[in-house]
Amino acid sequence: MTVLVLGDQLNAHVGPLADRPDDPVLLIEAADLARRLPYHPHKLTLVFSAMRHFRDRLRESGRTVEYRQVERFADGIEAHLDAHPGDDLVVMRPPSDRAGERLRALVERYGGQLTVVENELFLCSPEQFDGWAGERSSYRHEDFYRFMRRETGYLMDGSQPVGGEYNYDDQNRETPPEGYVPPDPPTFEPDAITRDVRSRVAETFDGGYEEPPYGGAWADPGPFRWPVTREQALSVLEAFVTDRLEEFGPYQDALVADEWALHHSLLSPAINLGLIHPRTAIERVIEAYHERDVPLNSVEGFVRQVLGWREFMRHVYRREMPELAGANQLEQTEPLPPFFWTGETDMACLADVIDGVRTRGYSHHIERLMILSNFATLLGVEPQQLNRWFHAAYVDAYHWVTTPNVVGMGTFGTDALSTKPYVSSANYVDKMSDYCSDCPYYKTKTTGEGACPFNALYWDFLDRNAEHLADNHRMGLVYNHLENKDDGEREAIRERAEALRERAQRSEL
Ligand code: FAD
Known part of the structure; x- marks a missing residue:
């Protein structure tokens, strides 16, 4: 055999x-x-x-x-x-x-x-997941995560979660102080094998396949930096546990201009290739919690991502395909703007994140969700076009993991795994990041020249999708705000949003 x-x-x-x-x-x-x-x-x-x-x-x-x-x-x-x-x-x-x-x-x-x-590179088997999920076709991560904590015994004290709570996410929304310098992310010099492969990739695939429509988008990426062996992957894990884990929790949802890694583990490329098993990553982090004084909210936050979200996404995908890939419940039809490939935009947040993706094929979770997916969703981009872009652009991307993240979590193409769209105006982007201070757009303006595009697009998105979303009890407050806007203001928002959609396609944002 x-x-x-x-x-x-x-x-x-x-x-x-x-x-x-x-x-x-x-x-x-x-x-x-x-x-x-x-x-x-x-x-x-x-x-x-x-x-x-x-x-x-x-x-x-x-x-x-x-x-x-x-x-x-x-x-x-x-x-x-x-x-x-x-x-x-x-x-x-x-x-x-x-x-x-x-x-x-x-x-x-x-x-x-x-x-x-069976694929043993995951922690939850199909039988286990199906036993938990039964016949349901809409899934709640928190329930699944608690189930997995009990199944594996990770961070459990008998039948109780360590520290008394399963989830410490409410402690994980801090932003670093001004001038904060996070630890350097690990990087690996390409050896002879990697240099050889790089040349083959450049010769064989540069222009040899469907060229991005906007002229060689990936033509000049930065130096290759990712781990290609198990030993290198283990050293990324060690660097995370030693230098980055403490602040992983608090800064998990933060965005800082020019700081592409912050305290994220950078482990997804290696875990998704099998170079290290998710169990190895989780157990090493829990070991660090027992060895020294690592805050529980950081340790639990990491365990939740790997034991919860990663496994959850894999099984929701397994059960909901092929419909999941084509899901588009909000009937969004806008093409993906060219600047997702080229990075040509004046919007400080989008320019910085897309530049990072072009340079290294990576951006961290909240950049993917709050900047890229949020913007594309507000603009009305068809989920499938965004999914294709994520799949092509990221070093850790595979169809099983981008599809539920983009079509489900990112764009609300389906309500199978979230109860409301993850959308926000400039206000929340400003709260969680330092982008707006150096941006030519005004974060507090909604209409008129120079107003941050997130704002008009946000209200227009709510307006356009009121039939689908206004009855959602989690969105009652924002729809009240929308109702309070007079007809003139709502018309100005619609016009501004329409103009922004056109400008986005012409790379004039
Ligand atoms: P950390 O922040 O350090 O998290 C630790 C680990 O948790 C990750 O390495 C990953 O293995 C796991 N994890 C956390 N969240 C998720 C999740 N939602 N789904 C799956 N695993 C998760 N992840 C991918 O691996 N490949 C993708 O193509 C991908 N596309 C995404 C697209 C969108 C729109 C969004 C919102 C999320 C996507 N994610 C994807 C999930 C998540 O953003 C990445 O796993 C994470 O940013 C990888 O960086 P990290 O290893 O530094 O993660």
Whole structure:
């Protein structure tokens, strides 16, 4: 039997790789997968370099590894089965919708068999989640998270949560003082393998696939910096636990201009590739809590993200696909503005965040939610267009994780996983960030030249979607504010919003 290892399953400690130590391994580096979207070059470099390092590590440990570099993934399967007719393969179930079934059909087409086993790179099995969720089709994260705390015993004191509460999010909304300098994020010099992959990515994919419509958006990204081996990923975890964990909680929702990492762990690229298991990250953070005086709100905040949100998203996706990917309950139809690709906007918040994405294929959670998704939702962008952009632009992006985050949480394309849209005007962006002071737009103005676009777009969004949202009891207060605006003001807001939508498409915001 041969263990087929997919590019996001680079972990020798779980699944068939661990259970079948004497069986040969097949890895396929396929160009067609990299051409599906205009991926950020750092994403392609990350995945291919991590695969090649993983191959070498397995070989060093004495395993037989067949590494096939091919144009089409199917070519790799065909070549393997030509060399080993009728072979039995085994693979962990990929989290993408129906990918296991597609893989099985592909292997059978070339005369082999494929056994698809559970993906052990997650903490919650499908049976566990389905047992918790039952027949429901709208899901509440907090309930699931509490269930997972009890199931795993993480941060539990018998049957009670450590500290008496399950969730300390109300302590996690601070903004750093002026001039605050967060610890330097870890970075890794590209070695020979990564340099080689970078050249291949530049030669093979630059312009060789669907070019972003606005002229080589990723043509000149900054230096590649992400961990490509398990050792490097573990050192990111150690750097997080040592230097960043204390303030992770308080500054989790903060935004600071030019500070792209703040106290975030930067672990998602490595966890999503399998380089470290989510269990390893959680247990190391809990260990630090027992070793030294780390605030519980920071430790719990991190555990909630990995044990709660990450697992929750994976299973909501599993259950709600394929409808989830196309969901658009607010019937938003606006195209994604070109500046998401080019970064050409005067709005200080959007310019800074998009510049970061262009430079390194990453922005932290609240930038994704409060700046990028919020703005796109207010503008009326079709969720699918935003999802495609996130999937292409980020080093940690895979369909299973962007889709629920963007279509569900970010744009309220469905109410399967949140009860109201995550939208705000400039007021909240200003409260949580330092962007507005250096922005040419006025945060307190709603209409008229120079007014911050978030404001008119916010009221216009509420107005346009009143039929859908006004009865939502969590939105009663904002709809009261809207009702208090007179007809003239509401008309001026509509006109301003319409003009902003046009300007956004012309890159004149
Ligand atoms: P930290 O802030 O340090 O959090 C720790 C870990 O928690 C992360 O590494 C991640 O593994 C996990 N996590 C936290 N929130 C989520 C979540 N909502 N969904 C899944 N995992 C979570 N995450 C991705 O991994 N890939 C994506 O493509 C992605 N796209 C997103 C798009 C939008 C619109 C939004 C709102 C969120 C998205 N997220 C995505 C979730 C989250 O923003 C990232 O996981 C996080 O920013 C990664 O940075 P970090 O490792 O420094 O995270």
